[in-house]
Amino acid sequence: MLAQTPGLRRTTAPPLPPIAWRATGPVAAAVVTVLLLLSPWYGYHRDELYFRLLGQTPAWGYFDQPPLTPLLARLSTALFGDTVVGLRVVPALCAGALILLGVAITRELGGGRGAQTLAAAGLGTGMFPLLAGHTLLTQSADFVFWTACVLCVLRALLRGDGRWWPAAGAVAGAATFNKHLILLLLAGLAIGLLVPAGPAAKGPRAWFAGRWFWSGAALAALLASPNVIYQAVHGWPQLTMAATLSEPINRIMFVPMLVALLSMGAFVIAVAGWWWLCRRRETRPLAIAVLVTILLGWVSGGRADYVAGSLILAFAAGCVPAATWMRARRARSRAVWWGLLGGSVIGIAIALPLLPLAALGSSPNEVPRESVGWPQFAAQVAGVYRAHPPGTVVITSNYGEAGALNRFAPGIPVYSGHNELWHQGPPPETARTVVAVGLPPERLRPRFTTCESAGAVDHGTGVENEEQGLPITVCSGPRTPWTSAWAGFRHAS
Numbered sequence: 345m346l347a348q349t350p351g352l353r354r355t356t357a358p359p360l361p362p363i364a365w366r367a368t369g370p371v372a373a374a375v376v377t378v379l380l381l382l383s384p385w386y387g388y389h390r391d392e393l394y395f396r397l398l399g400q401t402p403a404w405g406y407f408d409q410p411p412l413t414p415l416l417a418r419l420s421t422a423l424f425g426d427t428v429v430g431l432r433v434v435p436a437l438c439a440g441a442l443i444l445l446g447v448a449i450t451r452e453l454g455g456g457r458g459a460q461t462l463a464a465a466g467l468g469t470g471m472f473p474l475l476a477g478h479t480l481l482t483q484s485a486d487f488v489f490w491t492a493c494v495l496c497v498l499r500a501l502l503r504g505d506g507r508w509w510p511a512a513g514a515v516a517g518a519a520t521f522n523k524h525l526i527l528l529l530l531a532g533l534a535i536g537l538l539v540p541a542g543p544a545a546k547g548p549r550a551w552f553a554g555r556w557f558w559s560g561a562a563l564a565a566l567l568a569s570p571n572v573i574y575q576a577v578h579g580w581p582q583l584t585m586a587a588t589l590s591e592p593i594n595r596i597m598f599v600p601m602l603v604a605l606l607s608m609g610a611f612v613i614a615v616a617g618w619w620w621l622c623r624r625r626e627t628r629p630l631a632i633a634v635l636v637t638i639l640l641g642w643v644s645g646g647r648a649d650y651v652a653g654s655l656i657l658a659f660a661a662g663c664v665p666a667a668t669w670m671r672a673r674r675a676r677s678r679a680v681w682w683g684l685l686g687g688s689v690i691g692i693a694i695a696l697p698l699l700p701l702a703a704l705g706s707s708p709n710e711v712p713r714e715s716v717g718w719p720q721f722a723a724q725v726a727g728v729y730r731a732h733p734p735g736t737v738v739i740t741s742n743y744g745e746a747g748a749l750n751r752f753a754p755g756i757p758v759y760s761g762h763n764e765l766w767h768q769g770p771p772p773e774t775a776r777t778v779v780a781v782g783l784p785p786e787r788l789r790p791r792f793t794t795c796e797s798a799g800a801v802d803h804g805t806g807v808e809n810e811e812q813g814l815p816i817t818v819c820s821g822p823r824t825p826w827t828s829a830w831a832g833f834r835h836a837s
Contacts (some may be wrong), residue, residue, distance in 0.1 A: 357740070364447070364457040365373060367465040375468045378696075379436035380476045383429045385697035386715040388751065389479045390744025390810075392431055393718065396421065397747040398764060405574035405734050406580045406764040408836070412522040413482045420480070439477025449660040452498050453627070457827025459667035463660050464628045466613065466684055470606035472649050473656075473689030478696055479711055480524050483649055485639040489519035490529060495629070497533060501626055506556025513560030517567025524571070524582060525650050530564070532654075536629030546676035558782035585763075590645030598641070601648035602655065607691050609683035610659050617662020627661070629833040634658050705808050714744065714810060717803025720744070721811055722752035728798045728816055729756050729779050737775040739833065741782030741814070761833030770830035782814040783833075791829060793821030 388396075391690040398406060399418030400831040416434050424430035443464050467473050469751035476483040486721055496512035499505065519526040538553065554556075575582055603611045634654040641651040671675040693699060694709045704713050727747070729738055737757045740746045746760040759769045771778070779798070780788055789795045822829060 345494035345757075361451055361454065361456040361460075363451060364460040367457060367461040368444070368447045371461075371468045372440040373466040374626055375443060375474075375477065376436045376440040379439060379474070380429070380433065382478060382697055383432040383436065383509050385429075386712055387718055388431070388748070389481075389711055389715045390718075390742070391482075391746065392417070392428070393747025393751055394478045394743040395480060396431065397743070397750050399767070400750075404570055405578070406825070407578070407767060408585045408763040410521045410523065410571055411483060412485060413480070416462055416485065431480055434476065435477050435480045439468075439473055439489050442473055442487050442491055445488065445495055445658055446660045449491070449495050449498060449657060450663045452495065452502060453661055453664050455664040455667060458670065459663040462613075462663040462684070465681075466606055466610045466659055466663070466688075467656065468690035469685060469692060470610060471688075471695045472605045472652055474692060475709065475711060479652040479715070483652070486519065486523045486525060486654060487656065489515060489522060489526060491656055493519065493526065493529060494517070494653065494657045498627070498630065500556075501629065507555050509554075509556045509560030510563050512561070513564035514567065519565040520568040520571045528640050528651060529633065529653065531640065532633030533629065535636050536632035539629070539632055542808045545613045547777070551650075584836060586644070586646075587645075594645045594647050595642055598648050601769060602638070603690065605648060605652050605655050605686035606659060607684065609680070609685075609687035611655075612683070613666050613680075614655050614658035615662070616665055617660070618658040620665045621658070621661050630657065633723045665680040701805055701807055710809075713807055716746075716807050716809070717805045717811065719752050720803040720805070721801060722748050724799075724801065724803075725749060725779065725781055725816065726753040726756060728818065729753075732777050732779070732818065735774050736779060737771045737784065738776040738779045738781065739771070741780075741835075742810075745781050745811070759788065761835055763836055766830070766834045769833070770826040773826055775826065778819045778822075780815075780817045780819060782811070783817065785815055788817055788819050791832070792819035793823065796820040 370576070390639065394731045395417040398414035399416075399421075402415055403411055406414070413507045417431060420432075420434045421427075421430050424433045446463050446467045447460045455463070456639045472483070473487065476487055493512050493515040496515060500508035512589075515531060516526050548802065552796060553723070605611075606614070618631055618634055621627040621634070634657060637651045637654045639650065640749050666680055670680050696706055697710065697712060697715075698705060701716065704716070707713065725738060725745075729736060737759060738749060740749070740758060740760045743760060743765055746758045746762070746765055747756045747757055757775075759771050760766070762770065778792070781801070785795055785797065796816045797817050800816060801814045802810050
């Protein structure tokens, strides 16, 4: 690569390889099509029901997340119908966009048709891209934001065109409306740019002296400012959620999950890609950023998928040297393709709704298990509710239960102390009878004059998930006003 001058456009660089549309376009289209065809299988995931519920009351932020994913849920159901299929159009399109962005990174690094096809195939069959493409999760859009930001940074570094820094800043700022994890990438990039690129380099990288770089930083800060203001006004709830989500088991499972994000074969290519980026002076800041973000994810006790964007970058980069290595011998090409796609078979079966219900209990992926039985759950709770006098309310133990009742039994007044929903309570003082779902009866009895069991949740699917067997309790006569009692129902997870 030719050396760059900050803020100036590189005009003497060799042309980039052509975009392999005929090879990569059909891969992206096929992935989107398959995801849409499979979208009604199983049913809503609990997070989707929550996002749909939050989307009914748009806000600048919520206790446990920024506003974008609930807003996407509302827009998607408004445009495509209030069904599980309508809700999942957006994540399917995000998966297609992720594939094309990954291909663009490979091309930007000099990868030709073979490398671009390899990138498209790896991303199109990776476990977590498919999982986030099948189900509307916060990762669905986060993968796209993260990869788009990396592409802009890569173009600024390789092309010597500082105008890509404001583009990167715009993407990073917009990403904060979906998740705040983009800050890990920005921290990694800052460290990568500060590290000297070679023995002769001293002090901060010259990019920090360019006006385009600081314009991008200012634009990112400006776009992110509504999120910062929301956090400051509401007592920085994201810090509370981060502490709640940080668990020791996450550190133990971090590396296995990191390997499983795409597939074993793709992980090997990603490791080679990271080393390839690290050896090149122009891309070394991104290699450092990959390492820093992964280390920050592990130290913080977060899940590996929180920093999946870094692995996607390393994999897209690794497709360039992998394609070169494959061209030397046909046997090598077969080995790489078998290793990549063969290793993806298990991930595809786990990520997509392909397993029979009887096998979901042994699946390491909790998403399918928490996507079955919600209509039956809502019908059972609604039956208990309707057997009691007017003024009765339902209090659920988690947001999935509240979202399911809102979707499948919309006439029932539902409250919950879980995460953001606690802020939408308490029940009215006229509520003298409560159908409590999933809450321990021993915690309820001191709060009411009478509490009686109304059975246990049985969604009838045969799948052992978090809802099956939870208690349903009917309590009457609250001992204290709801305005003071509601604090005892609050919990975050």
